Amino acid sequence: MMRAILLLACSAALALPGAAIAQANDYEQAVELRRTDPAAAAALLERWLDAHPGDTDALVQYGYALLTLGQLAEAEQAFAAALAIAPGYTDASEGIALIAARRADRQETRRGFALVEGALSDLGSGQRDWHELGAVIGAPVGLLGTLEGQVRWFDRFGAEDVELGALYTHKAGENLWLRAGASATPSADFRPEIGLAAGLDYRLAPSSVATLDVSWQRFPAQDVVSLRPGFTQYFGGGRYALGVFGRAVFVDGDALVGGSVRADWLPADRTRAFVGVASGPETDLGEVRDTTSLYGGGEVPLSATVSLLGSLSREWRATGADRTEARLGVKLAF
Incomplete structure (x- = not known):
């Protein structure tokens, strides 16, 4: 009996280190x-x-x-x-920051897509006829670039313009994206006859991105140069974002400034909700006017490749009618 007990004890003693080693x-x-x-x-x-x-x-x-x-x-x-x-635990915190950067990259990555979007407006003072309809298609160019082409129809109080545009985006480094674009409106009434734009996004930290955009537009009534710096901070592993943007518009020797703040919730890929407020110069009618706006909207996937986009905004103008706009679009990813 004693011998059996000793054998069992020895077997257990030998088994435990083996399990621990495994x-x-x-x-x-x-x-x-x-x-x-x-x-x-x-x-x-x-x-x-x-x-x-x-x-x-x-x-x-x-x-x-x-x-x-x-x-x-x-x-x-x-x-x-x-x-x-x-x-x-620093390594765990850095892991959370890397997830935020990865989610930010996913939101910024332009895969192949096609988008059709329209907008209807209701203006004060009994004014009507403010509509938009557009289509955009984008496709990868090589391993590091994407090219987008767009056509948009605008209706403003009986005047109609069709604007054509293109935008190329290139990933120039691990933390740097560059873009350049151009647009033209044949026989323009109020949209820019020609426009040139350039910009960049630079990731300062895993969850912090700085942006800068500059553009020149020749409208039928005036030339306009715009400068738009911005900063976006991601929180919660990239599920939330807060962006702050400035805008300076130079026209006829004058400089007009404004800014905007936008908050985004990004719970999953191709899913987004946002709200924001903006105040400053805009050129929707072909001339610079001060405008204040509140807006919100989002994107919801309908299937593995199709998403529904929508937004609602309210604008107050220093001159001209105030405006409420409803925008709806369908996006196909490929």
Whole structure:
């Protein structure tokens, strides 16, 4: 009897170190595989975390493996779990910031798409006939660029213009995007006869993006130069964004300035809700006028490739009628 007990005790003593070594090997192998085979690393870390749910190092390694696989929501949960246990864990905080940058990139990435959009307006003082209809198509150009072409029809109090435009965007570096565009309106009544534009986005930090756009437009009544700097900060792993933008318009030797603030909620790819306020110069009628506006809208996916876009805005003008606009569009991704 005593001999049997001793044998069982010895077997248990030998088995426990073997199990511990096997588990330790899971973690060590996962760390080695995380960059070369993230799927295998994630599987090993899942097994390790089943036995060690409070291991913050393993949670962070698991988060980075999932981030490499593009599973942003799951990676965010792993980093958040590590921070809940160790709020000062720098690698976990950096992981959250990287997720915000990745989500920002997804929102900015222009895949192939086609968009048809229309707008109807209701103006004060009994004025009508303010409508728009447009179509935009964009496609990748090489590995780092996209090209968009657009045609838009505008109706303003019985005068109609058709404006044609193109925009090229190029990813010039890991944190830098450049764009250039041009437009023309044959026989223009109030839209720019010709226009040129250039701009850039620069990521200052994983969740902070600075923008700058400059344009020149020759309207039938005047030439207009516009400068629009901006800054966007992403929060909550990229699920929320707050943008602040300025605008300076130079016309006939005068400079008019304004600005806007916009807040976005980005719960998933191709899903967005936004609200904003803007005040300053605008050129909807072919001449510069001070305008204040409140607006909101969003994008909702209807299927894997089709999204519905909509917005509603209210504008108050220093001169001319106030305006309420409803805008609706359908976007097809490919």
